[in-house]
Amino acid sequence: MFEEASEVFDNMLKASFPFTFIVFIPAVLILVSPLPAEAAHEFAVYRMQQYDLQGQPYGTRNAILNTEARTVEAEVLSRRCVIMRLADFSYDKYQKALRQSAGAVVIILPKNMSAMPQDIVQQFMELEPEMLATETIVPVYFAMEDDELLSIYTQTLTSSSSQGSLSAAEVLLHTATANGFQMVTSGAQSKAISDWAITSLEGRLAGVGGEDLPTIVVVAHYDSFGVAPWLSYGADSNGSGVSMLLELARLFSKLYTYKRTHAGYNLLFFVSGGGKFNYQGTKRWLEDNLDHTDSSLLQDNVAFVLCLDTLGNGDSLHLHVSKPPKEGTPQFSLLKELESVVTSQYPEVKFSMVHKKINLADDMLAWEHERFGIRRLPAFTLSHLPSHRLAQRSSIMDVRSVREKAQQEHQGGSRGTGQGHLQPHREGMKIWGSLIQALHLSAVVDWLTAQPRAAQLVDKDSSVVSTLEYHLGRYLKDVKRHYVKADKRDPEFVFYDQLKQTMNAYRVKPAIFDLLLAVCIAAYLGMMYLAIQVSGPSLLWHMHHVT
Template sequence: MKIVNYLVLLAVVLFSIISLSECNTFKAYRMLQVEKDGKLYGPQRYALSSPTIYYHENQLTSDDYTKKSVIIKEDQITDQIIKKIVEKQADAIIVLTLNGKETRDYKLQSFYESTQSSDLQIPVYFIEESQFSIDGGSDQDYRLVVANSGSANLISSPIGINYQGILRGHSENTNKFISQQIVIMASYDSFGLVPSQSTGRQQSSSSGAIALMELSRIFQKLYQNTQTVGEYNLIFVLTDASQVNYQGAKRWADSQSDVSLKSIDFVLYLDSLGSVSDQLYLQISRKPKEGQIIAIYDEFQEAAKSFSTDIEIVHKKINVSNAQVFWGHEQSARKLLHSMTLTSKKSPESIENSPIDFHKLKRNIKIVATVLLNHIYNQDVQKKNQIKIENLSDLLIDSLDVNEGFLESWYQLFSKCITMSPYSTVQDPSSPKSSIPSANNQQKQQQHKQQSSSTTSTNILHQSFETQFKQYLQETVVDQYPLSSSESGSNIKYYLPIESQMSFYRVKSFLFDLMHLLATVVYLVSLYALFEFSSFKNSIYSLFNSTKKGI
């Protein structure tokens, strides 16, 4: 019986301790930490345990923020405010972001650049505003905890991943050692000062890759038919590490043999094709001199006019003495290939933070498809002295039409996955799962079964790339390679974690603690009296008698 009593008493005590606070747990996204050319950028610490306080402008002149986690809304952020909070020796900065939206890097860029000289020790986290709410009481009645210890972990061997597939053409000239080839290339990675929120939601980081996927689907339909297969080989290349000097594009160019390079007619790099802008730009590195390449530029301008838009050709010469490049096509242009980038940006510095405009993306994919159709099929008929086929864009109907559902499926997948290199290859196991995009529901169900049964990749996005390439293209190659500091133009080291589990406790006031303690004592005494009633009664009776005798 006494054992039971002790267990009950222990349970009551534990319950009392646990009930002293209320706890919620949610994901918190950490600001980027890197080391660049020996200089540290971003917060160097990620563990925290401190009371909270909301940011108020009038408190910047006081010491209210010292040793506290300062909570600030994203629309209140400025570089100067963040710097002043740091100067007040805050224990952490917690930024409340708008639900489902990424933090705007331009609000933090100046502050982030300044951290390399200030040795920022306090953690900086970003959480969705919907997860964080204070119900009654003072904001200082709460405590935020990230229960990690030690220093951040260096990613010792960061990697990039390229994907390549081919649609083989058919040439009647059997004496040819290798067919002429056209390369369509795009990158899928992004950059953000909050890596876990650096997804493909912005059109600048995903629209080129989505366009490449759709073009591979359209031309697979043509090339699988012996009556419509073209003479050209079409090579589709999806590259990583565009944000570090287009290392993925360089990796592909460097891996090509001399024979393969000589067979390439031109390289087309797709970039930022989902902008709301009507204007497109064809970025080139060499002024056109040969008739064939001039004809390609003319094809782009004619195709754009047929869709009521315009393409401006922008020439920027490559500085061969400088390893840095500004457009994806410049890496293959250094191999003396005819290369160009089709983009909605006039200059590489242009900021494109908008979501994808699917109407414009569909139009731009049709422009590219029309150029490829003209170049592939009208080249053939000219060689055979046949009449040029007009309005090849009219072929883009039914199954050859751009599938908006397919585009949107890919966009939804991109928007849920980390695409920043190298974090996309070391993503946490808790990353969101999603079904692999497909052109119809039957294919989607079949691919979902394949995904659930046989995938081993740590990132659903990479699984989807490989599945897409294997479904629509031939000779798929998945190329993993080390990200080189020398190739990026600077020595960059990346650190984890990029997200943590944050606990949010409501801490009771001292008066509440005192009242709770008294209530607990009374409760325990009552419980003891209940289980030991006879002994308790005798004790009280004895006490009463002794008191009476003393009187």
């Protein structure tokens, strides 16, 4: 059978040229064509922040994407998805895409952001607030780099860069033959989340020595913030502050079990939610305790409120105050104790007090202690940052890179909070130093930074809240939850969904390729028709004699 087929095929080749061209050439092209490449790549994307605060919209307003990919090097970006790598990112390039009405922007992040050059990290951290300063109609996404996504970027970059240096004919040919990528998201348009509850936690330890004891309040907000909620891990801000609060709760729970180390102060610990949104959790907690109840430790004798914020890095320690403490007050004693401990035990740490008045005209408060200061409670914030304006407090670059040495230094600074007021005997000071567990503290930071803690992602059923509640319950008494929901008529804050989506990059040919392909098919069919018209009778006679 194969000999007969080969003989027929050989006779076909010996026939007229048009027949060979019509039948043989397409068959060869089909047989030798390579296997089709992977047509699509699916990957997760994380959308830029979208929220309203005090009626002002921030972040991107869209969450739908279905358009062709380009890099910022292309001349025309209108209605295109502009993809760029973080290493090449700049605010000018970002603004170029927005000015040209790009369809979307996708920023590719490296797998290990903590290993990035420090200058790139610092540059991007400073740009994040500018990206969020006003609302953006264009959807903006972030994606983690992988081999397929990097290949898509490289091919798109080559295509976008070459068009500017070619002639019109070359551009036409290149456009027709180059591979393109259609970027499509699978999610729906974003919408406001109704009845979202921000959760805060409270626990206490009772002092000894009679009734009406003064109260010391220790506060830290647990939520993180960055340009993309799903990438906001907040190791330093404020994973470090929460880990310090939990460690202090653990230490004092031990110290308050012994008479010789049981101080004459009530201790109130508060882990607040919504800290990155103007301290909404703290605001509601103060209202509930000062305006809507007759019995609260905050209504009695409050010695001071110590807020812990951003304590995991750096070689300095700052006590931020709204009003300098007066001599003879517990606040002044705390300041002097901190100075003494740092100077005698940690001379390499630079300690200072930073005075900044509360500016009620600002939409956002600078530090959490200002919420207490507005209600005339003596409060201050302990941080390694000299200013609230520094970008480290609100960045997706704030990942787990806390140095153990710095942690121990700041633990030493935190020890001063108890030595003047909570440790009436020298024996207590010795016990304090022996109880500090750096590994335990580090493990808490590891857990806190294992998942994003943006306020939009942490609801009342979140594992973050339940785990914090569990740890506080191990060390403290009367652990309670406090919720805050936005007012429906005039909401202080509004959150939106569709913050994490799946994106598909489909390999496509441009529209002009379909046009040229149609022309080639029409020409081919025309040639076939002419060939049959010219050589049809002789070809049929030849085929009849062959068979």
